[in-house]
Structures are given as structure tokens and as C-alpha cells.
Amino acid sequence: MLTLDGEPFTTGRSRFLDHHPRFPEPTAKVFVKIIFAGLDEARVAQVDTAAAYSILEADVATDLGLLGLQEPWTRLSTRVGVLNGQLIRIPVTLVADEGESLHLDAVFFVSPDWRGGTFLGYTGFLDRLRIALDSPANLFYFGEES
């Protein structure tokens, strides 16, 4: 994979989806593949370095049995307003097509009111990773900090 000064910089890569038809503007939308522990299917989540926290779509949270366990005890400001919810540590794998996948026990904001997709935000997810984009080839490179 990628090296820096002769040492591994990233260890896995996967092809990413770069476009969301709902947003016609030519900005990068980087949707990468993830697999939640306990759910067999692959799904895509948007990498969002501008998002402070990762957020889990409510239907996925329901599937994982995470909703209704506790009353909301925190809040998060989102593009649809301030939502009440919880922070929950969730096992998830950033899956590679080539090289090594990474398993993270990452913290997601979970709210029954969030139906805007799953986002991988900076704090508690991306801040533990090395990432790089090969935009012309739609390849997402990732690795853990050494």
C-alpha cells in the first residue's frame, strides 16, 4: 500500500463512491464501505472530515438493537437541527478490497430522529486513522496510526 519514508503509511484500500445524485454540485462525496459487527451486508457511509462526530442512521441503529435502550442524554447539532440522542461505541469494519481491513470500536451519535445516512466523522473515528484519496481512480487508502 502507501509508504512514507520507507514505512507503511496505509495498509488497505477500497474503491469509493464519489457522487450523490441528490447533490449535483461537483464536490467530493466520499462514500466508503463498512460492515457492522452482527450485520452481514456491506454498506456505504460518507466520510466527512468536517463532521465532529460519526452519526448512525436510525434504521441501522434499530437493526443493531441500539434504540430504546436508554433515554437520550446528549445532543448534536446537525444540518436538520439539534437532535437528542446517545453516544454508543459500535464495532465496525472499514473493509478493504485490497490489503488489510481495519476493525474499529468507534463511537457514534445515535438518535431515533436521524435519517440522513451514516457518517464517519472526525472525532472518535477518522482521528485514529491515516487516510488518503486517489480521486482519479476513486480509491480510498486507509491505515492505523503507528
Next chain:
Amino acid sequence: MSAPLHLRHTEDPSDVEQQIRSLLAEGRIWEAQELLKSVGDDVPVDPKLRDVLGPARVRKSDLKDFDRSAEFRWLKTNWEAYQGKWVALLGEDLLASSDTLQELRARLAELHPKRRPLIHHLI
């Protein structure tokens, strides 16, 4: 990062957890994390709270996937027609679609696809 915060941490360790919970209730998650970091490991704070405010734990995984270019092409081409639906794809084939994730996964359980499908909500 924004300007340094004035944390409300006092010398009394017993109220640190309450301060953290108050910050969280106000949606000041980052400040709660910073407060927890600043007091270290010796101050009594609910371990569950420490856990969710701590960094992600990362390790290598043997789980692998494969090139999903075909699924991504399908999503780009068919987004409008299936807007609002959950879809399950394998290559350029639509295996199932549904209004709810639960229904979609129930359908997939019946289908027993040969390889792992990619599912997505076309919002």
C-alpha cells in the same frame, strides 16, 4: 480546532462526572471529552461514560470485501427511480428493495445471496 475552552473543572473530583454529564446534556461533547482528559484516570467517573468519550480502538481485521464498481454504477444510474427505498445489490443486479431496512434484510435472508450484498438507503 476552535479556541481553547474554559473548562468548569473544579478541585472537587466528586463533581467531575456531574460536570461531564451536564456538558453532554447541553450537546458540548468535545468539552466533555476535554474535561475527562484533563482530570486523568484517577478521578472517579462512570466507566461507561469514560468508554464512550474515549478514542476509537483500532485493530487489523481479516474481513475483506471486493470491488463494488458495478454496485456504485447501479446506484448512480437508478438513484432517482428508487429514491426513498432501501436496496440490496450484488454486482449490477438489484436483489431486493423495500421501504424499510427490516423488510429488506428479511427478504435477503430468504434469498441467500452467493456473495455479500451491498445495501444502501437512497435518501
